[in-house]
Amino acid sequence: MLVPAFTSRSRLLLFAPHPDDESLACSIILQRAVRAGAVVRVIYVTDGDDNPWPQRVLERKWRLNATDRRRWGRLRRTEALAALRVLGVNGSAARFLALPDQKLTAMLMCDCQSALERFAAIIADWGPTDLLVPSISDTHPDHSALAVMLRLVLSESFSEPVATGQIAVWSYAVHGRRPAFFDRAETIHQSRVEVATKLRAIRCHKTQLKLSRKRFLGYAGRPEGLVKLCARDKTVADGSIVSVFRLPRSLRVEVRLSPKVMRMSESTLFVVGRDEAGPLRCVTIRVPARSSRVEMLDSASLDYVAGAQYCGNAFAGQLTIPVSIFSSAHAIFIKLEGRSWFFDEAGWLEIPQAGFQAIAETERDEVEAGLVTIR
Numbered sequence: 114m115l116v117p118a119f120t121s122r123s124r125l126l127l128f129a130p131h132p133d134d135e136s137l138a139c140s141i142i143l144q145r146a147v148r149a150g151a152v153v154r155v156i157y158v159t160d161g162d163d164n165p166w167p168q169r170v171l172e173r174k175w176r177l178n179a180t181d182r183r184r185w186g187r188l189r190r191t192e193a194l195a196a197l198r199v200l201g202v203n204g205s206a207a208r209f210l211a212l213p214d215q216k217l218t219a220m221l222m223c224d225c226q227s228a229l230e231r232f233a234a235i236i237a238d239w240g241p242t243d244l245l246v247p248s249i250s251d252t253h254p255d256h257s258a259l260a261v262m263l264r265l266v267l268s269e270s271f272s273e274p275v276a277t278g279q280i281a282v283w284s285y286a287v288h289g290r291r292p293a294f295f296d297r298a299e300t301i302h303q304s305r306v307e308v309a310t311k312l313r314a315i316r317c318h319k320t321q322l323k324l325s326r327k328r329f330l331g332y333a334g335r336p337e338g339l340v341k342l343c344a345r346d347k348t349v350a351d352g353s354i355v356s357v358f359r360l361p362r363s364l365r366v367e368v369r370l371s372p373k374v375m376r377m378s379e380s381t382l383f384v385v386g387r388d389e390a391g392p393l394r395c396v397t398i399r400v401p402a403r404s405s406r407v408e409m410l411d412s413a414s415l416d417y418v419a420g421a422q423y424c425g426n427a428f429a430g431q432l433t434i435p436v437s438i439f440s441s442a443h444a445i446f447i448k449l450e451g452r453s454w455f456f457d458e459a460g461w462l463e464i465p466q467a468g469f470q471a472i473a474e475t476e477r478d479e480v481e482a483g484l485v486t487i488r
Contacts, residue, residue: 115299123151126241131161132193140311147201160186163214196317217258222412249461252289257460282342293351298338352459366432385446386439402427
């Protein structure tokens with residue numbers, strides 16, 4: 114099944130990084146779930162309170178303090194509840210977690226265990242039949258970081274329900290047009306009535322329309338797309354990461370940095386996985402401008418973890434990263450940060466656990482030699 118088919122027995126759980134994501138990317142799905150009689154719950158992970166430019170314009174105030182941001186967050190919650198009512202979802206279905214807006218990547222890399230436990234408890238308590246989550250290919254760093262955290266939760270606590278189809282997991286993208294998502298996404302064909310309702314829901318987010326009116330209203334006519342997540346999904350390289358080679362003891366990451374992206378410092382590669390004991394292992398690697406040995410640092414403590422090797426220059430090269438510090442039984446996530454304003458050049462890549470990669474016929478010789486190529 115390429116898109117959700119809801120019934121009165123369906124239980125739809127949507128994770129939205131910010132108030133407005135429910136309207137921009139999931140309006141049609143929510144309308145159809147409501148019409149089918151499904152039970153719906155929407156989890157807003159942040160309040161979207163760290164969005165200073167519209168607030169400065171609307172409030173005519175340059176310096177914003179914590180009280181100002183909380184007030185803005187409350188306003189955005191009110192807008193989200195109004196949008197849900199337009200879509201037919203009762204406000205009692207919404208839950209706001211108030212995690213730090215614009216800081217989910219930092220949370221993922223440094224201190225996300227409590228957030229993972231909250232997400233796992235929400236999913237377990239709600240018992241969804243269908244789960245809507247952001248895409249790891251979304252170019253907004255909050256979206257892609259939340260996507261990684263939810264995949265960590267699903268693989269750790271809900272792998273069997275997902276594998277057996279008890280929970281169908283669907284990813285959606287709001288920002289960017291990354292081929293890694295949109296080339297695989299199934300388009301949801303929408304009626305005129307659904308589009309009109311979606312437009313009314315988007316108009317509820319008045320704070321966001323102040324500076325981004327044309328872009329936001331343009332989402333109403335853009336068909337929504339979903340990718341159903343499967344355990345054996347093949348990894349597709351994206352952005353400046355052009356290929357990943359997984360060997361028994363190392364990852365070889367080929368990077369090609371776009372000259373169009375303004376870089377004020379060395380690029381940074383983030384790597385997230387689990388160690389053999391189970392806890393998360395998050396490391397940061399600076400990509401130098403010339404061939405050299407580079408340090409892998411623990412993202413939270415900045416302690417030295419291991420050494421990696423870079424061969425290349427400021428625009429292209431290959432990183433060889435030891436993977437002995439990660440469990441071979443779990444996936445590894447990598448991202449080359451290339452941020453411009455609010456957005457990244459690309460999102461994260463998920464490299465499945467050893468021996469679990471879906472492999473094309475032409476790659477079998479490499480696999481038998483102990484090498485998996487991801488492009």
